[in-house]
Amino acid sequence: MTRTRIVGGKLIETTGGDYNIYTKENIVYSAATTITETGVETGVSYGDPQSPPARNEYFVKGWWSLDIEGNKVITNALPSMLVYFHLETKNIDNGNSILITLYEEDNSEPEETSNQDDKITLINSATRIETIDSKVNNNKVVIPLELSKLDNFIEDEVDKVLELYFKCTYLNESAKFPSAVDDYLKVGQIIADRYKIPGLNENGSDIASDLCYGFGVKDPLPIYPTNTVTTYKSEYENSGFIENVHNLFINKSNESHKALYSKEECYSTKYTLTTIPLIDLDINIATGLDVRVFDTLSDETLFWDFQATASLYFARGVLQGNLERMIAKFKANEGGIYEDEVLTEAIKNSTVTQKYCVDVEKYLSEKIKGNILSLDKLEDKTPYLGSFQKIRDDRSQKNKNFSRPIYNENKTEGLTIALNDIWATQVLIKELKNTGNNYTCKYEVILWDHFGLDLPDMEKVFNIIPSVGETFVTWFILQHLRGYKPFVTKIKFEKEFNGTF
Template sequence: MSKTTIVGGRIIESTGGNFNIYAKENIVYRSATTITETGVERGVNYGNPQNPPERKNYFTKGWWSLDIEGNKIIKNAIPFMTVYFHLETKNIPNGGNVFMTLYEEDNSEPEENDTVADKDDKITLVNKSTQKETQVRPVNNNKIVVPIELGGLDNFLENEADKVLELYFRCSYSNENAQYPSNIQDYLKVNEIVADRYKMPGLNEEGKEIASDLSFGYGVKGPNPIYSPSAITTYIDQYSEKGFQLNDHALFVNSTANSNQNDKAKYSREECYSAKYTMATVPFINVDLNVPTGLDVRIFDNLSDETLFWDFEQTASLYFATGLLQGNLKRMIAKFKSNQGGIYEDPVLTEAIINSDVTKKYCADVEKYLSESIKTNITSLDKIEDKKPYFGNHNTLQADRKNKNKTFSRPIYNVNRTEGLTIALNDIWATQIVIKELKNTNNTYKCKYEVILWDHFGLDLPDMEKIFNIIPSVGEAFVTWFILQHLRGYKPFVTKIKFEKKFEGTF
């Protein structure tokens, strides 16, 4: 074991008593100029080397566990869990006090916005009774057990680039200092756990191109593909690690300024004019009976943007939203008209989603999965983590998720088509589930988790080939919307609904 100290200036050390240095081999002083040794009273003496004081090994082992006995060894925890640190000692009498300080390891990872070299962060442990910092722990039968509730760590987590804390103790007794657990791999990793990501905002179901309902333009196809494979790979990798970050992922929610709006055009004008709804196949002659919905697109394309927006808001509000959700729909249309793309969040919409029976059923399925996962993996919580998004068609997704015991996918709000959730969201495009907190007491726990639902406020060509487009007046809402997006270049945007839920369980 070695120690190297490098400084750019002066080192000054002062002691009120003796200052002894012992080395098993050589002690070397080097200076570019002068080495000065001064003994004020008796000069400088050079004598025979003395033996260093006997060094005892006071610490033998340190580890983290879920139980006070130390049998359920853990390496991962979730914020607000109660965990136990065990320090095994020898040669320390009962009642002997060991100085123990909790630290978060930072040296192996550069922090965000760091302007100086990394250093490990001290985490102050406070006695609940005295409200004072506790650093001294008495030994009992060669053992110290420190119970810790992992609350109040938000600031530490926020400063971590990977949002993971790695906890260890610095221990000191007599002339021995040590860090435990002794192996960095056994430090306690504390973090929120991403339990599920179903698809991604902005990408198609295969995760290989733009989602069609987020494309927009003037009826002249843009470059193909719209997003480069490398840009998509980077987006998926970053999303898998940190989730959606608007600063990094603005391109995929149409919030970047484009000098050429045709860059994301997926449909030509003729394709838009050629849309049709297939009603049925005529018996015996095997001929499809089609209704040319694209004809309405051609006719309404002669109207001004202002007229189209007026018609869109009037018909959509009349047929597809009531009460408070009617106001939400008008705000969504106003954002669409602003042509800024980006993210839309609204407290009225979020509250309606929370109270929806569809959401309650979805969350019940999520909680069933989470409770089983926690019960099965309580001493290895890292196994619950499932950060990479699931892609594929319905059958592929079902098979992949079934292998992980996930019977849920995403909520679909098409029960009541006139209340305002169907036109605002319909079937949610992407979801994210994150375990935020876990408070355990003996054999029970309380879990807080976060749900993020993503959807695209936009239409694609298949939307113009559905039955509601042939209903007089009703269809105008979609015809005007479609024209504004794909023939007038107004940017669709991504809707985000975020909320937290709680449930209780047992191990």
């Protein structure tokens, strides 16, 4: 077939995207004056001819959905979900088979070094044989897919998110569906909440004061260079805490001191008894005097006193052993992260934790119910920073009526001295198993705290109680006048709850 177009004046063609021409023979341009070809970025390029795109004789479109009917279209899912892939065909008789292969797309991700998409083998649950074809019924193919056993694939991804599509082949025609990358099914765990950042102060601008240590000589501020903090905050938001990358912020690096306080400031701490009735007078009790007196003792004597008084007044039973292990790590002067199975189990069973998890689950269930077709809206990975009031206001705008657990109810049990006020938290949605309108959600909680003291800790009431105050005086001296490194405590556990869409 020949097509001739004759135009008496100018011919202008405008397209919003690419303009591709394919021909089996020649392309000829003739002009009485000039032929001009320009490109804004790379100019004009020449290369080998490309094959024209295949004509869709058999395939129409493909998409992912939450329902077998294909009406609840989705582009995001959580591991363990049951989802459906729909392929609409034409000109294919009922009962004929289409070759199908599930792939994870890598080519469009700039951070990936591989140019090869990963094949994901589908196994028939009844026959235990790889599923490679699916039969057409009324020009439609529906493939149910349970998103399980994908952990290794997810872990290998830089962004920890899979982007799934099917390669479909029938006779001489092959195509990827969904056809647009944006419509591929993105599968991954979802960060639902982050409260502050481990190792940084409440504003996220420098070191947390209770992680400082030194020999009574103040270091110039800031302790951490601004660009170093900025990089850490960005990496934490995108990938979470990475121990071998973020060692600086858990005192596991080689720095010998990160001092906020001078010896004079340590010697001048006081507890203020505010306004005695009928006298209208504040009375200051010098806790720094004890710091000055005990600072004459050796490190070994201070550690002996620290452990003896801490165990006597602040820990019982199995948690006494945990406290002894924490003090031993402090004495080793190694910084880093402390994790302990006994402590984690005690935290999981604590009524404080249970109340915190109830509030978390209430929030998650409401978010899941309202966004089941757009699960990406559950993501809230930017840490909440600032003053207590600012954080509370920011979180209330997102209906987050929880922040972090505080373990100060039973001060002699062992959790108060080990943790007290949790510094930072993370809530990660790991799995969602759905059956009809019901689901089971598995989520992970990480609690971060700093095993260290700052100067305001020496201005609290327990410092003026005879013998009891020695726990904190000796601890404070060892950290801020003898240079022993505080460390970061990490508690990680999983929970499940049931809900309905």
